[in-house]
Amino acid sequence: MLRLEGLSKRYKTGDEALKGVDLEIPDGQVIALIGPSGAGKSTLIRCVNRLVEPTKGKVYLGDLELTGLSSGALRKARRKMGMIFQEYALVERLTVMENVLSGRLGYVSFFASWTRKFPKKDIREAYRLLDRVGLMHMADKRADELSGGQRQRVGICRALIQDPDLLLVDEPTASLDPKTSRQIMRLINELCAERGLAAIINIHDVLLAQMFSQRVVGLELGSIVYDGPPDGLTPEVLTRIYGEEDWEATIENVDDDDEVEEDDGELVNVGIAKRTGGNE
Amino acid sequence: MPLIETSDGPMWKRRTPQKRLAIFMGWLFGFVIVFYAWRLISEKTIWFFVQDAPKQAFDIATRMVPPKFSYMERLWVPVWDTLNIATLGTVIALAIAIPVAFAAARNTTPHPIVRAIAIFIIVASRSVNSLIWALILVLILGPGVLAGTIAIGLRSVGFCAKLLYEGIEEIDHSQVEAIEATGASRMQQMLYGIVPQVLPTFAGVGVFRWDINIRESTILGLVGAGGIGIELSGSINTLAWTQVSMILLVILLTVIVSEWVSAKVRGAII
Numbered sequence: 148m149l150r151l152e153g154l155s156k157r158y159k160t161g162d163e164a165l166k167g168v169d170l171e172i173p174d175g176q177v178i179a180l181i182g183p184s185g186a187g188k189s190t191l192i193r194c195v196n197r198l199v200e201p202t203k204g205k206v207y208l209g210d211l212e213l214t215g216l217s218s219g220a221l222r223k224a225r226r227k228m229g230m231i232f233q234e235y236a237l238v239e240r241l242t243v244m245e246n247v248l249s250g251r252l253g254y255v256s257f258f259a260s261w262t263r264k265f266p267k268k269d270i271r272e273a274y275r276l277l278d279r280v281g282l283m284h285m286a287d288k289r290a291d292e293l294s295g296g297q298r299q300r301v302g303i304c305r306a307l308i309q310d311p312d313l314l315l316v317d318e319p320t321a322s323l324d325p326k327t328s329r330q331i332m333r334l335i336n337e338l339c340a341e342r343g344l345a346a347i348i349n350i351h352d353v354l355l356a357q358m359f360s361q362r363v364v365g366l367e368l369g370s371i372v373y374d375g376p377p378d379g380l381t382p383e384v385l386t387r388i389y390g391e392e393d394w395e396a397t398i399e400n401v402d403d404d405d406e407v408e409e410d411d412g413e414l415v416n417v418g419i420a421k422r423t424g425g426n427e
Numbered sequence: 428m429p430l431i432e433t434s435d436g437p438m439w440k441r442r443t444p445q446k447r448l449a450i451f452m453g454w455l456f457g458f459v460i461v462f463y464a465w466r467l468i469s470e471k472t473i474w475f476f477v478q479d480a481p482k483q484a485f486d487i488a489t490r491m492v493p494p495k496f497s498y499m500e501r502l503w504v505p506v507w508d509t510l511n512i513a514t515l516g517t518v519i520a521l522a523i524a525i526p527v528a529f530a531a532a533r534n535t536t537p538h539p540i541v542r543a544i545a546i547f548i549i550v551a552s553r554s555v556n557s558l559i560w561a562l563i564l565v566l567i568l569g570p571g572v573l574a575g576t577i578a579i580g581l582r583s584v585g586f587c588a589k590l591l592y593e594g595i596e597e598i599d600h601s602q603v604e605a606i607e608a609t610g611a612s613r614m615q616q617m618l619y620g621i622v623p624q625v626l627p628t629f630a631g632v633g634v635f636r637w638d639i640n641i642r643e644s645t646i647l648g649l650v651g652a653g654g655i656g657i658e659l660s661g662s663i664n665t666l667a668w669t670q671v672s673m674i675l676l677v678i679l680l681t682v683i684v685s686e687w688v689s690a691k692v693r694g695a696i697i
Contacts, residue, residue, distance in 0.1 A: 222612060230608040236605035239599075240627075252611035253609055305605070309610070
């Protein structure tokens with residue numbers, strides 16, 4: 148379980164990115180964190196694994212208070228938190244396999260990581276994960292040879308090989324086309340379900356957030372303004388999160404849409420067209 | 428100052444009148460300086476000597492041809508020395524420059540004080556020409572190849588470290604952040620997040636500097652620090668102009684070969 152208590156972050160520039168956020172995420176729950184640009188979504192998930200140091204408040208992962216940890220203990224704790232990035236953040240000049248194995252760096256010594264001597268168990272797990280996401284044949288390609296969707300799947304493998312309790316996902320689909328976005332979101336969702344993982348997914352796309360999460364949290368100017376089920380996102384709620392807009396067409400019946408895509412690729416485009424129309 | 432309202436609609440110009448005036452004055456000032464400096468130099472020149480410069484140049488040129496090809500058998504060893512000075516000097520320079528660069532780059536330096544020291548090393552190394560390093564080292568170590576090698580090495584540390592640390596500062600930080608998020612230690616973050624990104628820069632800088640060092644090491648012999656320059660200075664002093672032209676020819680060929688090699692290597696790595 149992840150618990151945030153009064154989490155605040157003020158940057159050196161004086162911008163207050165988070166204003167006393169309280170949030171509790173039970174084990175195995177996937178939540179979507181939505182909100183306009185600059186609402187503090189990225190800051191929030193980076194405060195959890197302290198890539199960004201929070202100014203006030205506490206973060207607990209299980210019973211462990213992350214905010215009080217020394218740098219050595221923090222490194223140990225980070226091993227239990229996988230992170231997936233917007234622009235994939237793969238090391239471009241390393242191979243797919245090296246990128247996946249880099250998820251185990253917290254567990255191996257400096258020398259072993261230098262000579263790339265990872266334990267047999269890790270290597271087997273890396274191949275298993277690559278196979279799971281359909282990239283077995285790409286293992287020895289350099290990361291910069293891959294397409295966006297493939298890269299993000301490598302990013303997912305890198306996070307999962309950590310054997311995490313929690314996934315921190317920062318705009319996983321922002322650089323992907325609509326179809327790949329759905330595939331990636333579905334993959335993240337399936338993998339979380341398989342492993343009983345909790346996840347916070349930052350996402351711009353309200354429709355995707357509705358389709359692929361059990362709970363939606365709306366952030367606006369560093370404060371939570373909505374916390375509830377995906378189908379509770381009424382036009383009023385969206386106005387509260389994003390401001391005044393015509394929201395009617397953005398909100399869809401989630402279940403139908405999902406089923407359609409399984410059967411027939413053609414019909415998906417209808418749903419997407421409808422959505423894009425609604426956003427404009 | 429973009430917008431001026433005139434009778435036939437708005438007008439747009441790139442600069443304000445004040446700025447245009449300032450730029451004009453800047454150019455004017457520049458021209459005046461050039462003109463003044465021109466006159467100063469011309470007053471201090473002994474035109475009598477300059478007048479027969481073409482004749483003198485032609486004279487030396489005729490005495491240089493044909494190059495003394497038989498002299499080549501005495502040049503193989505100095506040429507080999509020159510190549511070794513350049514290569515070993517570059518290796519020494521890189522060995523020192525890499526840690527200095529990591530200490531000097533803002534995103535990898537352990538402490539601002541360490542950074543200041545590293546920057547000082549870079550500036551100190553760059554501010555002294557390799558010929559001057561060689562002069563000093565010949566006094567300390569005695570004449571020979573060793574002094575030349577170390578001179579080249581010391582001069583190159585600053586050059587390599589500066590380009591390397593700029594390369595380190597320009598990396599994509601998100602890749603490092605991703606490695607950091609896995610729980611990797613600082614050293615591991617460098618190994619996986621930074622080194623792969625800067626490796627092409629390292630290779631490029633190394634080869635580039637090697638290329639420069641070959642040219643620099645050809646003159647080190649002038650102060651007794653080994654290499655083909657010793658032969659060159661000996662031949663000039665004894666007015667053996669056909670030997671001088673032969674040496675210049677050999678230097679030219681060596682530089683062409685090094686240029687070709689470095690272009691090939693760079694192409695292969697990057």
